[in-house]
Amino acid sequence: MGAPSNPWPRTVVGLFASIALLGGSVLAQGPSYGLGRAPTPEEIRAWDISVGPTGDELPPGSGTAAEGARIYRIRCAGCHGRNLEGGREPRRAPRLVKTEPGRDVDPWDAGRILPYRSPYATTVWDYINRGMPLYQEGTLTADQVYALTAFLLYRNDVIAEDLVIDAESLPQVEMPNRDGWAPLPEWKPLSPRLPGYPF
Template sequence: MSMRSLVAITLAILAFGGLAMAAGGTRVAHPALGRTATTEDVAAWDVSIGPDGKGLPPGRGTAETGEAVYLAKCVGCHGEKGAGKPNDRLAGGRETLASDQPAVKTVGSYWPYATTIFDYVRRAMPINEPKSLTHDEVYAVVAYLLKINGIISDGEIIDAQSLPRIKMPNREGFVPFARGQ
């Protein structure tokens, strides 16, 4: 056995041993492995929004308001008007919808439901502070993303009633998956 392999194995054993001692010793606040999740723990993460919009929270936003939020919290990763490269692009690509596999996967060319955009932004953005946007800010950012992709017009109000009714350009571009079969 080489010296490099021996060092790697030793470090792995020490790391796993340290984790085991931490789990058996004092309780660690996060991620709280080994304890039963409370109803409150589950409720905080049980916020999925499906295509029908069931579970969308109260709130509203416009593209104009969303642009201000976007410039303050999103432009650093996603670029001006969603032109981030290579994987953080949010706008454009609709011309690739004619192919079997859209080459440019953005909000306007790939996502099948506007409610999914809300769900994702609310949970995961901004990347350095997920779940930090208010419901109004999420609605506004989604409105801005829909506007820069040519899906909605200036002045449209996005809320729990209007968002599920938006027909995304690639809605029919996915094969339905029947769960539980």
């Protein structure tokens, strides 16, 4: 029987071969996948349309509840119902006018979209502007969005019928549930779940 062969030379050669292959593949990589391009400033501006609570981003324009009622009948009633009562199957859109929730009322039918789920009136304008009408988003003018916002706020007893809603008056509208919101508690990764926090 002969002496056992030394495995070190083969291990060292294998290690260097692996490093060479890995290094070659790293050097062959390009800086990107070659897909897409950086958006132009104009393209960014077209999508940078969110409106905050202060309303600084609101465009010029104005509208009243009476104007909004006409626009609602044409552009919104097909899904949300003639009297903001919510749509019927198969296009079930939520109710837009508040109701008193009863014990057996489905939360979807309780009308909690407005004014309870919007801490700021600018949130209503922003949602209509970016998300409505469904499948035709972005087709409403700023004046139409102001008018629809005025109509919805009026129908939910938040503003007077004759109030003109514009970039100055909308941020000043006091929503009834503005103080009913709590900030998200601070959480750090690997921290235990916060007591009393549902998720």
